Amino acid sequence: MLDQVDRWLDGGKAVALARVVGVEGSGPRDPGAAMAVNEDGEVVGSVSGGCVEGAVVTEALAVIQSRKPKLCTFGYSDDEAFAVGLTCGGTLHIFVEPLDW
Amino acid sequence: MSGRPPLYAELSRSLRAQDPFALATVTELELEEGPTARGLRLGAKMLVRPGEAPLGSMGSEELDRIVARDALAAVERGTTVTRHYGSRGEARRRDVTVFVEVFSPPPRLVIFGAVDFTAALAHVGRLLGFRVTVCDARPIFATKARFPMADEVVVDWPDRYLERIASELGPRDAVCVLTHDTKFDVPAVLGALKTDVGYLGAMGSRRTHDERWKRLLEAGAEEGALRTRLMSPIGLDIGARTPEETAVAIAAEIISERTGTDLPSLRDRNGPIHRR
Known part of the structure; x- marks a missing residue:
């Protein structure tokens, strides 16, 4: 993952980093699981068993535009029943930030 | 912005050397507006390595000192933690949430x-x-x-x-x-x-x-x-x-x-x- 991110940065690409910072209930990955996304939508790493990866990429691209970090929560709840959810029934907190530090 | 930003460059160096360290990041802020809140921002971070001065800042000197102490303890235990503080590092407050990610050498x-x-x-x-x-x-x-x-x-x-x-x-x-x-x-x-x-x-x-x-x-x-x-x-x-x-x-x-x-x-x- 480091090598890929280094190549993007050296090539002048803007990069966002998404990290699992909290898991409630059943979750596929522990805190610290990470994914990096560049401005072209290329992805390295992973933050879940696959269920929220697409949504995280969308958030990461938005963060690259806004340059503002954001805490995203994914998981099952009544009003989110038809939105992006985790089939496992857990809740994932993912911190998405521009890699500009 | 191009090239590798400074804190990330140090982080990747420590990761490649398989040294133990922690990366502390502010992931949530619930602050009353006021002078104590100055300098605090979402995503602020600090790289904490045993035996070295921390790099970066959480936004205030007091908070930096407390987070550095807690991050070193987390490195010692080898476990990633989420902690809550007041804006000046006070215990039993939840104004600032800090994700302390610990990187340990492989077993x-x-x-x-x-x-x-x-x-x-x-x-x-x-x-x-x-x-x-x-x-x-x-x-x-x-x-x-x-x-x-x-x-x-x-x-x-x-x-x-x-x-x-x-x-x-x-x-x-x-x-x-x-x-x-x-x-x-x-x-x-x-x-x-x-x-x-x-x-x-x-x-x-x-x-x-x-x-x-x-x-x-x-x-x-x-x-x-x-x-x-x-x-x-x-x-x-x-x-x-x-x-x-x-x-x-x-x-x-x-x-x-x-x-x-x-x-x-x-x-x-x-x-x-x-x-x-």
């Missing part, structure tokens, strides 16, 4: 005996994120050419090598004795028992095991320590036959011992290891 897997089973176990060990060492006293067998997947291949006697690395071995690490030869495996087991290594296993048939047990006791091993710490015959009882299957049985036993999951180990059963 070690030390395999004694340079045999076919060793190559398979070294592969599985790498897959699981261990730093793998293969050690054998015989220079013609202990070569990097035979074990290219190992991080290091050491020619040495097991007891002498274990004495050298004893202080480095802890609960996350594993020692597997695959020599099949009491001349090597008795000193290897005795040496490993003197360390804090979390997993210790020795390979062999029931007969080899009985013979080794006798010799270990004769050599002064304490029976209680052998019963609690030594997994012998090594591995879970999953009917493994090939070196590769055996490696999986051993790796699964290492995981189940670490997580405290009760599964049938060969050690706790009777009868032949290889059922036909």
Whole structure:
């Protein structure tokens, strides 16, 4: 993952980093699981068993535009029943930030 | 913005060196507007490395000092944590949420005996994120050419090598004795028992095991320590036959011992290891 991110940065690409910072209930990955996304939508790493990866990429691209970090929560709840959810029934907190530090 | 930003550059350097460190990041802010909130921002971060001054800032000197202290403690424990503080680092407040991600050096897997089973176990060990060492006293067998997947291949006697690395071995690490030869495996087991290594296993048939047990006791091993710490015959009882299957049985036993999951180990059963 480091090598890929280094190549993007050296090539002048803007990069966002998404990290699992909290898991409630059943979750596929522990805190610290990470994914990096560049401005072209290329992805390295992973933050879940696959269920929220697409949504995280969308958030990461938005963060690259806004340059503002954001805490995203994914998981099952009544009003989110038809939105992006985790089939496992857990809740994932993912911190998405521009890699500009 | 182009190139590698400074804190990230230091982080990747520490990661590549496999040094222990923590990265603290402000992931949530619930602040009353006011002078104390100045400088605090979402995403603020600090890189904390033992024995070095922290890099970066959480937004206030007081908070920096407290977070650095807590991050070092987290590195010491080897566990990633989320903590809450007041904007000046006060305890029992939840204004600032800090994710303290701990990066630890990989655990070690030390395999004694340079045999076919060793190559398979070294592969599985790498897959699981261990730093793998293969050690054998015989220079013609202990070569990097035979074990290219190992991080290091050491020619040495097991007891002498274990004495050298004893202080480095802890609960996350594993020692597997695959020599099949009491001349090597008795000193290897005795040496490993003197360390804090979390997993210790020795390979062999029931007969080899009985013979080794006798010799270990004769050599002064304490029976209680052998019963609690030594997994012998090594591995879970999953009917493994090939070196590769055996490696999986051993790796699964290492995981189940670490997580405290009760599964049938060969050690706790009777009868032949290889059922036909």
